[in-house]
Amino acid sequence: MVDRPESSTAPTTRPGPEPDAESLALSARLHDLVRAEIAEGGGFLPFPRYMELVLYAPGLGYYVNGLRKFGPEGDFVTAPELSSLFGATLAQWLGPVLIEGRCEILEFGAGSGRLAADVITRLDDLGVRLERYRILEVSPDLRARQQALLATLLGSERLVRVEWLDALPEEPIRGVVLANEVLDAMPVEVFAWRDGQVLQCGVSVVGEDLGFAERPAPPGLERVVRELEQATGPWPEGYVSEWRPALGPWLRSVADLLEEGLVWIADYGHPRSAFYSPERRTGTLLGYYRQQVVFDPFAWPGLMDLTASVDFTAVAEGAQAAGLDVLAYAAQGEFLLGAGLPALFEQSVAGNDDPRLIMQLGQQVRMLTLPGEMGERFQVMVLGRGCTLPPGTFPDRRERL
Numbered sequence: 001m002v003d004r005p006e007s008s009t010a011p012t013t014r015p016g017p018e019p020d021a022e023s024l025a026l027s028a029r030l031h032d033l034v035r036a037e038i039a040e041g042g043g044f045l046p047f048p049r050y051m052e053l054v055l056y057a058p059g060l061g062y063y064v065n066g067l068r069k070f071g072p073e074g075d076f077v078t079a080p081e082l083s084s085l086f087g088a089t090l091a092q093w094l095g096p097v098l099i100e101g102r103c104e105i106l107e108f109g110a111g112s113g114r115l116a117a118d119v120i121t122r123l124d125d126l127g128v129r130l131e132r133y134r135i136l137e138v139s140p141d142l143r144a145r146q147q148a149l150l151a152t153l154l155g156s157e158r159l160v161r162v163e164w165l166d167a168l169p170e171e172p173i174r175g176v177v178l179a180n181e182v183l184d185a186m187p188v189e190v191f192a193w194r195d196g197q198v199l200q201c202g203v204s205v206v207g208e209d210l211g212f213a214e215r216p217a218p219p220g221l222e223r224v225v226r227e228l229e230q231a232t233g234p235w236p237e238g239y240v241s242e243w244r245p246a247l248g249p250w251l252r253s254v255a256d257l258l259e260e261g262l263v264w265i266a267d268y269g270h271p272r273s274a275f276y277s278p279e280r281r282t283g284t285l286l287g288y289y290r291q292q293v294v295f296d297p298f299a300w301p302g303l304m305d306l307t308a309s310v311d312f313t314a315v316a317e318g319a320q321a322a323g324l325d326v327l328a329y330a331a332q333g334e335f336l337l338g339a340g341l342p343a344l345f346e347q348s349v350a351g352n353d354d355p356r357l358i359m360q361l362g363q364q365v366r367m368l369t370l371p372g373e374m375g376e377r378f379q380v381m382v383l384g385r386g387c388t389l390p391p392g393t394f395p396d397r398r399e400r401l
Contacts, residue, residue, distance in 0.1 A: 030060040030302040045203040048187035054301040066141040080115035083364035087118025093339035096390040103131045104175035108182045110135045113146030117153040136165045172259035179265045184307045188242035198222040210298040232276035241283040242308045248318045255322035263383040269310030271400045284309035313401045319383045328382040333375025338394025
């Protein structure tokens with residue numbers, strides 16, 4: 001089981017087993033689409049565009065092509081898929097925020113829909129009846145999966161409060177915005193530091209395959225990278241890393257939307273000093289296929305996830321520039337333990353004499369909270385406007401940013 005971004009499974013350049021014929025044909029069509037755009041661009045395709053194509057190209061990209069992504073039979077396991085205690089803990093912590101006149105949730109990229117189901121169920125148990133729970137989902141396949149799962153788990157009476165969106169709503173939000181493992185899927189620029197120069201890494205055709213190519217970075221990327229090197233370097237020769245250009249615009253769009261409430265973000269990543277440390281010389285770009293970590297971003301386009309870690313210092317800076325307050329930053333394990341996970345675990349096992357169930361729930365808690373599992377690799381940041389943090393005892397790590 002891969003719980004992104006790392007795994008005990010040895011990373012590989014070419015994952016196995018080989019996909020079936022239908023999947024290979026889909027990947028070949030996407031490969032041809034990428035090659036066509038490379039040709040149109042004179043032999044060079046910027047990496048953000050490549051990542052956008054392999055993840056979101058209509059009918060072909062990883063997140064929209066209908067292949068299974070989540071869970072033990074998919075390519076990776078997210079925290080909501082691992083345990084319903086994750087969503088229940090988050091819902092319990094958010095309960096005091098969701099008061100009259102501020103009782104709606106917008107979730108970006110809801111995955112299988114499991115987090116939405118667990119949050120709505122726990123809030124109902126607490127007597128917090130949401131006015132609406134909206135899901136912004138760009139993948140028609142994932143939307144259909146979410147609708148099927150929520151219909152099964154919530155029933156028709158509660159399902160009427162759930163609404164799916166193709167784009168951001170026009171009216172302002174008063175409540176909570178959720179972004180669990182959303183930022184890592186935003187396309188990244190890949191850059192290299194050679195002889196004191198900044199190079200933009202893109203995609204070209206190498207024989208019959210795709211591969212990296214380099215050219216002098218455009219002015220905007222060069223400026224950003226030189227500022228990062230001055231803040232975190234000096235970097236060694238050949239240093240490679242990523243920068244996410246869509247992060248600032250996304251935060252501004254969320255800030256424009258949020259009239260009052262919180263933005264809760266969870267993802268794998270680091271403060272800037274750790275993200276761009278000289279020791280992290282090969283960057284964080286990885287693929288995921290059948291519970292395997294893959295180093296080759298060009299292996300079977302469309303059949304594997306492609307992702308990079310999050311610079312949480314950039315998230316904080318972008319949020320403040322957009323007019324949002326940075327209210328909290330902590331490791332996921334710290335957040336869950338302080339937000340009430342231990343009490344929910346005790347409630348789940350109270351009066352239960354099935355040792356296998358108790359062991360299973362205990363293992364889920366360990367996976368979610370231990371530093372060697374998801375507890376430290378995943379980080380939580382809370383942004384806000386006109387709203388204070390709900391009660392909780394997790395530490396404030398904002399000084400690390």
